[in-house]
Amino acid sequence: MADRRELWRSLETISLHCVDVPWLVRGDFNAVRYISEICGASGDIRMAMEEFNICIQNAGLLPLPMQGEWYTWHNCSVSPRNLWKRLDRMLINDRWMERFPNSFYSSLTTRTSDHSPLVLYGDRQQQLGGMFRFDNYLTLSPNFIPGVQRVWQHNIIGVPMYVVTRKLKALNAVFREQRRKKGDLTHNVQLAKGFLEMAQTLVSSNKGDELFLQLEHCCRIVFAKAAKLEQVMLRQRAKMQWMKGGDQCSRVFFHKIAQRTSARRILEITDDQGVTHMDPGEVTNEFVSYYQNLLGGERRRDVIDIRFLRPKARHLLNEEDTSSLLLPFTPADVKQAVFDIAEDKAPGPDGYSSGFFKAAWPIVG
Structure with missing residues (x-):
């Protein structure tokens, strides 16, 4: 954990010098970004996952498009503790995306190592x-x-x-x-x-x-x-x-908007029952559920008599107009x-x- 934190600080420091140049970071980060990147029984990784995501945001990195195997590491166990993780990846900054818009990488099947080889496919550099x-x-x-x-x-x-x-x-x-x-x-x-x-x-x-x-x-x-x-x-x-x-x-202007948007990203949320959700899909569903209860609920079922509004309304939609909307x-x-x-x-x-x-x-x- 301590070694990883040192790596995160190093990446954030290097990012300050790569604002105007294409930058790619690749390899075994020994950490996952989401729960969906693990298959099998694993310990509590929420702290490591959160710190990894914060580092990616602070360094202004983006995921490079990937093809091939989703899980890049396997513990080579045939017991019930069989475990797969996506520990290897390639990350880029916005300058890399501008210069090499068609680049991507492929994750190959593991062979002699317990990690998948990553192959980078580039394209002609564009002088903008x-x-x-x-x-x-x-x-x-x-x-x-x-x-x-x-x-x-x-x-x-x-x-x-x-x-x-x-x-x-x-x-x-x-x-x-x-x-x-x-x-x-x-x-x-x-x-x-x-x-x-x-x-x-x-x-x-x-x-x-x-x-x-x-x-x-x-x-x-x-x-x-x-x-x-x-x-x-x-x-x-x-x-x-x-x-x-x-x-x-x-x-x-647009770079500042992108930075401001990424800084407001929410990685986890706690629901009414005190349960913390870290999966992106669960975070989204919790937000939707909260505002549905806040803005909907029983009040949406109250029937309003349109006759009370008719004397004060200059224009009213008929049923056909309402249906089209x-x-x-x-x-x-x-x-x-x-x-x-x-x-x-x-x-x-x-x-x-x-x-x-x-x-x-x-x-x-």
Whole structure:
């Protein structure tokens, strides 16, 4: 126990120097995070489990996605005291997730050791140049849908919202590359305009020449496409209200929110009977049960005579309106809510606009 506490303090100290660099911590921690990571009879591990989780929070570490064997250690016993635990894992910070969004590790079957080998699978490091923002003109590219499909077909382990955010992060590099290939749109518009003026001059000096007429027509198409892309980009960026230093302010702001959220995490709770619950599912159920009793109970069963409210109410819902409000949400409702948002509205903290979700809805919907 004392050696583990020294390790926890060391990790918290090292984390102060890894705020701006990718950091991965891996190996045998000799501690579990949750009761679900133990199979078999074990002693009281609540203190060790709590200290391990507090260390992970204070160090700003996150679990790296894992595949393979869930339990990574076995006591190699065939007696009733057969015990399995998940003692080995890999943890990362947010900078690692930004640089290597597709990385994960695999837990293999134990062989010569009583611990499972852990194999890290990485991907190409991404050089990020400030906060990512999606430009809606990229949806007009023929490479847009294939690029989204390639990333979205990857299998990522985790809850649905976590999977979506990881895939969106992985798409950042794809769209940065597409944007680089487009070049400076304003400069391209000026070039296309110059080509068009040159073609018109040639046509006027060679009236009736079919070749020059075709050249002018092609230059008109190129200029129209370039101008359309530039117009889409300028309209969207005007809504974004870009300002000097905005990237840094946004990054610090959302980092502080993440730190504040992780600090408010509740690891255990004691119910009315004095029983302490540490399993995440039990903690959640205890909260729900408490507020159901607080806000519900017998009072929810009291019948209110609507006639007493009618003289003072200007608008009353009929039974049909009430029934429609109580219906569960459908995929069509979600799609309508997304498609009601204008495409050039300012994006959220992940940098993706509603225009992206509309154009990629057949894949990401």
